[in-house]
Amino acid sequence: MSDAKKPWNESMPEDQFALMRDILAAPSPVGLEGAMTYGVLKPYFESFSQDGWKLHQFKGHAGVVLDTHPGQDEMFSVMIIGHADKIRMQVRSIGDDGKIWIDSDSFLPMTLIGHEVKVFSEDPENPGNYRTIEGGTVEALGAIHFADSALRTGDKGIKKEQLYLELQIHGENKKQQIENLGIRAGDSIILNRPIKRGFSPDTFYGAYLDNGLGCFVAAEVARLIAENGGTDNVRVMFAIASYEEIGRFGSRVFAGELNPDAIIAVDVNHDYVAAPGIGDRRFTPLEMGKGFTMSVGSIASEQLNRIIETTAKEKDIPFQRDVCGRDTGTDGMAGVLAAVDTAATSIGFPIRNMHTISETGNTSDVLAAVHAIAESVQAMDAMDDGSGKLRRQFQNNHPRLDQAEPLGHQGSDKPEGEDD
Incomplete structure (x- = not known):
């Protein structure tokens, strides 16, 4: 061939x-x-x-x-x-300020920060029917200005309990705005990045x-x-x-x-x-x-x-x-x-x-x-x-190591075609 x-x-x-x-x-x-x-x-x-x-x-x-x-x-x-x-993230709870607190599952928390995700929410009024929400990102700290010195230097990492979904909620009754969407504890969240061909030949990358x-x-x-x-x-x-x-x-x-x-x-x-x-x-x-x-x-x-x-x-x-x-x-x-x-x-x-x-x-x-x-x-x-x-x-025909043949020293010559 x-x-x-x-x-x-x-x-x-x-x-x-x-x-x-x-x-x-x-x-x-x-x-x-x-x-x-x-x-x-x-x-x-x-x-x-x-x-x-x-x-x-x-x-x-x-x-x-x-x-x-x-x-x-x-x-x-x-x-x-x-x-x-x-692997996915899941909604844990909803804060009064509109933050959706999430579990990180099998992700390292610091690898999630800033990435766009999709939320799949089961309709509370119609169990078994799912809706999807896009446009959210995973966050933990907000701006660097609010991080303590150990986080800024990298001496301390992000804990999974700090992760939340940012849906840009603002205005009155922030928690209610989330609840009106029907988002509930247990809803699944996945990363939103389809694969693309990579820069180097025959490579590809994505989630x-x-x-x-x-x-x-x-x-x-x-x-x-x-x-x-x-x-x-x-x-x-x-x-x-x-x-x-x-x-x-x-x-x-x-x-x-x-x-x-x-x-x-x-x-x-x-x-x-x-x-x-x-x-x-x-x-x-x-x-x-x-x-x-x-x-x-x-x-x-x-x-x-x-x-x-x-x-x-x-x-x-x-x-x-x-x-x-x-x-x-x-x-x-x-x-x-x-x-x-x-x-x-x-x-x-x-x-x-x-x-x-x-x-x-x-x-x-x-x-x-x-x-x-x-x-x-x-x-x-x-x-x-x-x-x-x-x-x-x-x-x-399971291998029988008691029938293995003795092997002696094979010398120092390299196989033909290999460089010295």
Whole structure:
């Protein structure tokens, strides 16, 4: 395959970038994921879904799963999971002066100051109906003139209890003006910045790459599998989960109900090379623009990783190994958390400024993840013959370190082509 035929070596086409932007822009705070799952991804799934495929829907949350072989439990099954829920702020209370005091959730308070947001308020008179308010910003201190000296020098930071939403309310009965809008405690607030292409080649930035990107990857893998005629021996479930940011609850429901043999979670990762102030911590040198990441450690299956790594090397798709310790931190843990026997791993892409309004990524890493997963699914489909062969391979071929071969010193010569 020439470089010209390797999408991860090319700029993402504009129509594909527009789809990614639409997925990331869908307002889907925790518990209200339907805008992304039903508003964007369900219609996209339906646009290419093959005869016999089924879209699973759920009662307790707005997650969806596109299933290539519904009900065929005898087949080896692979679930590819992204999560639609976004971290959000919530209204706590309303002050007499018109300030709307808010919770910061999983944001660092100081990263929120001055940024435009959208408020999604449930109509008190019509529960289940939501209105949106734009034009507000998150504030904490007002002008620098009112901050004490420690805040001015940076010796003291902003506390989450200081955050409020500024709607420019003035005049009489300020609190009543807010209450007349129907804004109540618990209403969701999200950052208002759709992604844009970045200054450097193949980069992009904006809010909520975490984790609309994982959903985009799952959807694009589904499209590629469909365009290739589907799979014959492996059942694939393209899952868009909810509640990941508060405990990975949606994906464990998927695992518990659909019982996949393998799970591939897709979620953002960190660019540790560019992260400020952590050089002496010796993190794994994951870097934006160097390919997708693959978790090693925690519950990551060596057999599943072996298939993905082998496939990536065969197709010349760049990847980086991510040391994840005790917990992948992603929906890759869904099977374990649901007490389901599944081989699992987590695929990602290094981004910068996670959980801010200016998260930054590289389209080449995202495309590398899309094609690595799609090619790995095709490889697994070719490994099975419909008799349960692949499931038995996973059961019977766990690595045996007691059979490891002794390794001696290998000398000091560098591999051919490497500089001294």
